[in-house]
Amino acid sequence: MQAAVLRAKSDPSEANLTEVLNRGFGHEQFRPGQLEIVQRVLRGENTLALLPTGAGKSLTYQLPALLLPGLTIVISPLLALMADQMDSLPPSLPGGALRSDMDRRDMWETLTRLRAGELKVLFVSPERLLNEHFVNDLQNVPGGVSLACIDEAHCVSEWSHNFRPAYHRLGRILNDRVQAQTTLALTATATKKTEVSLIKQLGIPSEGVMRNVRVRDNLILSVMRVPDVARERTLCHMLKHDELLQEGSIIVYTATQRDSERVASYLYNEGIKAKAYHAGQEPAQRRQTQAEFMMSRVRVVVATIAFGMGLDKSDVRAVINFSLPRSPEAYIQQAGRAGRDGAPAACVTFLDPKDYLRSRSLTFSDGVDRPSITRLLQSVFESGPVMKKAKDEAEWTPCVGALSASEMEIKLDMRIEAIETVLSCLDLWGEGLIRILPDIRSTCEAQFYGRSPAEIGKDCPLAAAIVKLVPKPKASMYKFKIVDACMHMQTGFEDVASQLKAMSKNDNVTYTLSDRAVGFEIVRAPPKDIIPLAKALADHCSEIEACSVGKLDALYNAMDEAANAEDEEAQGEHLRQCLAEYLNEDSDMLPSPPECVKQESQLLAPDIKTLLAHRSGGKVGGAGMMTARAIARVLHKLHSPAYPSKEWSRHHTWGRHAEVDFKVILSRAEEAIAKARGIDTGALK
Numbered sequence: 240m241q242a243a244v245l246r247a248k249s250d251p252s253e254a255n256l257t258e259v260l261n262r263g264f265g266h267e268q269f270r271p272g273q274l275e276i277v278q279r280v281l282r283g284e285n286t287l288a289l290l291p292t293g294a295g296k297s298l299t300y301q302l303p304a305l306l307l308p309g310l311t312i313v314i315s316p317l318l319a320l321m322a323d324q325m326d327s328l329p330p331s332l333p334g335g336a337l338r339s340d341m342d343r344r345d346m347w348e349t350l351t352r353l354r355a356g357e358l359k360v361l362f363v364s365p366e367r368l369l370n371e372h373f374v375n376d377l378q379n380v381p382g383g384v385s386l387a388c389i390d391e392a393h394c395v396s397e398w399s400h401n402f403r404p405a406y407h408r409l410g411r412i413l414n415d416r417v418q419a420q421t422t423l424a425l426t427a428t429a430t431k432k433t434e435v436s437l438i439k440q441l442g443i444p445s446e447g448v449m450r451n452v453r454v455r456d457n458l459i460l461s462v463m464r465v466p467d468v469a470r471e472r473t474l475c476h477m478l479k480h481d482e483l484l485q486e487g488s489i490i491v492y493t494a495t496q497r498d499s500e501r502v503a504s505y506l507y508n509e510g511i512k513a514k515a516y517h518a519g520q521e522p523a524q525r526r527q528t529q530a531e532f533m534m535s536r537v538r539v540v541v542a543t544i545a546f547g548m549g550l551d552k553s554d555v556r557a558v559i560n561f562s563l564p565r566s567p568e569a570y571i572q573q574a575g576r577a578g579r580d581g582a583p584a585a586c587v588t589f590l591d592p593k594d595y596l597r598s599r600s601l602t603f604s605d606g607v608d609r610p611s612i613t614r615l616l617q618s619v620f621e622s623g624p625v626m627k628k629a630k631d632e633a634e635w636t637p638c639v640g641a642l643s644a645s646e647m648e649i650k651l652d653m654r655i656e657a658i659e660t661v662l663s664c665l666d667l668w669g670e671g672l673i674r675i676l677p678d679i680r681s682t683c684e685a686q687f688y689g690r691s692p693a694e695i696g697k698d699c700p701l702a703a704a705i706v707k708l709v710p711k712p713k714a715s716m717y718k719f720k721i722v723d724a725c726m727h728m729q730t731g732f733e734d735v736a737s738q739l740k741a742m743s744k745n746d747n748v749t750y751t752l753s754d755r756a757v758g759f760e761i762v763r764a765p766p767k768d769i770i771p772l773a774k775a776l777a778d779h780c781s782e783i784e785a786c787s788v789g790k791l792d793a794l795y796n797a798m799d800e801a802a803n804a805e806d807e808e809a810q811g812e813h814l815r816q817c818l819a820e821y822l823n824e825d826s827d828m829l830p831s832p833p834e835c836v837k838q839e840s841q842l843l844a845p846d847i848k849t850l851l852a853h854r855s856g857g858k859v860g861g862a863g864m865m866t867a868r869a870i871a872r873v874l875h876k877l878h879s880p881a882y883p884s885k886e887w888s889r890h891h892t893w894g895r896h897a898e899v900d901f902k903v904i905l906s907r908a909e910e911a912i913a914k915a916r917g918i919d920t921g922a923l924k
């Protein structure tokens with residue numbers, strides 16, 4: 240084996256690499272695309288590999304990792320799968336993983352092995368790369384980082400079906416900080432638009448794109464019109480009687496955690512060995528279900544999308560979409576869990592307009608418009624201390640800030656995740672205006688048992704700051720905002736965090752951190768006028784929202800047309816053709832909404848009027864009015880922080896127009912607000 244590796248290192252020819260493939264991985268020959276990708280990576284050329292699900296993408300980083308001199312880091316969003324991915328490494332590739340759910344001792348052990356240069360492959364979550372200490376470790380790793388592999392790379396792009404804010408900043412960190420010699424991005428699903436933004440962010444040349452996205456030929460794609468009320472019964476009947484479904488394992492995908500529980504127990508009561516799997520369960524329970532499924536002790540897993548991305552079980556004979564997936568990409572991913580052994584496997588989708596309309600509504604849950612973005616930017620750039628600093632200082636020096644979930648979610652009527660996404664956009668294209676800081680808690684409660692804080696404060700700036708910030712502690716509890724301590728000490732969050740840790744280690748101090756927050760650093764002086772910035776961000780967010788809705792509409796249209804085809808074969812053919820067109824389409828044109836999405840409703844105008852008169856929006860809408868989006872959300876039965884379903888589900892307008900296009904309601908509500916305020920609608924956009 241060693242000799243084969245040496246030969247391939249000095250001459251990475253097809254013959255030499257095939258020998259490593261045989262000896263190191265036990266595979267006879269390369270699958271389509273693998274050799275070209277491996278050779279590009281070994282030449283140090285940045286590459287984006289778009290290969291079908293189950294095509295063997297992992298090998299394209301594993302084999303180079305054996306031959307390259309330094310470390311290969313694999314950035315993966317799949318916490319649950321890191322252990323499996325590590326197990327699939329050949330013995331000659333010592334690997335480690337850093338996951339947020341690991342205990343400290345394991346984490347420490349992996350870090351020690353990393354620093355000692357004992358690892359060849361390291362799996363990490365994207366969030367981990369936002370951690371300064373970890374990036375320092377990578378910079379000093381013996382032999383350097385030879386390859387950065389970004390698994391499920393579509394998550395980097397906001398135009399993908401599964402964008403993750405932490406992934407958004409990845410390109411810059413990899414380029415500027417980690418300085419990996421080569422980047423390899425892997426995904427099974429990316430439209431042209433996603434591809435363009437991916438290669439831009441990750442610094443991949445256009446000739447470095449290896450594109451082969453398609454649905455494997457052994458997958459039998461079909462669709463069934465099943466009304467909402469008959470879905471469980473139909474599923475159960477299929478599982479008991481469909482010939483293809485009598486062997487192997489089966490995954491049923493549902494849209495919500497509640498559905499996954501309900502359907503799993505329905506099947507279980509019908510005598511089918513089924514278990515639920517979703518992100519709301521305890522990690523240990525999820526791990527156990529996954530393990531039982533992999534060992535074929537549980538035949539059917541009823542799961543949300545939390546299950547399965549990257550899952551490699553060879554004999555999954557069917558994937559059944561109990562609900563319509565959110566996008567063609569999600570559909571391809573989910574279907575791709577089936578038939579990985581190459582034998583025929585069924586991918587059946589249940590289609591019901593009511594179910595689709597609910598998914599379509601939910602796509603608008605986290606959207607934001609210019610009024611909320613303006614208020615968000617005001618909170619960042621126009622807070623008292625920032626304004627004072629801008630006024631007092633001739634030259635701007637960076638300072639930190641934080642928006643906490645408990646304060647901002649209701650004030651802005653945005654979930655903290657949405658706040659983070661908008662600020663991530665600003666981080667990326669604000670040309671160094673702000674920098675998002677990872678994983679922040681905004682409030683600290685500290686108790687001193689030995690020496691007093693004043694005494695400790697003689698050589699600890701944080702303790703001195705605490706004395707100033709909390710002159711009168713309640714029951715000897717010092718409660719303060721971390722950001723206030725940063726401001727006081729003119730330092731960053733990391734410094735405060737490390738001083739807190741040091742105090743708790745040396746000085747008998749205990750502390751708890753609470754209240755999730757988005758932390759940021761204002762690097763350059765804030766803009767004098769935030770309106771143009773708010774407008775640009777709002778336009779961008781609205782484009783992203785339209786793109787997500789377009790994905791769902793495109794899939795519904797394709798399924799709806801396929802359902803009219805005369806037989807299963809014609810259905811599959813039609814679906815394949817639609818998916819290929821969708822993925823390879825170059826234009827930005829959005830599909831037109833299906834007929835079941837209404838463009839008008841009789842009672843819409845009076846209901847908007849009722850909500851405008853409600854005046855509940857004193858807290859969010861300004862001038863006591865609800866915002867247009869808040870109105871549209873209520874009419875679509877969508878919960879939001881300032882208009883929670885618990886309170887609003889009793890209102891007679893709640894969900895009354897869920898079949899009307901959300902965008903139509905939004906613009907009608909904007910017109911009504913503009914009229915009520917005597918302004919032009921353009922002023923609201």
Ligand SMILES: Nc1ncnc2c1ncn2[C@@H]1O[C@H](COP(=O)(O)OP(=O)(O)OP(=O)(O)O)[C@@H](O)[C@H]1O
Nearest residue numbers: 266268269270292293294295296297298427549551
């Ligand atoms: N050249 C090869 N010959 C035979 N089997 C291979 C080869 N390359 C990879 N495989 C096997 O194919 C299976 C799928 O590989 P892998 O999990 O890397 O797929 P993938 O492309 O990452 O899929 P997904 O996108 O669905 O996660 C694995 O069991 C792997 O061992």
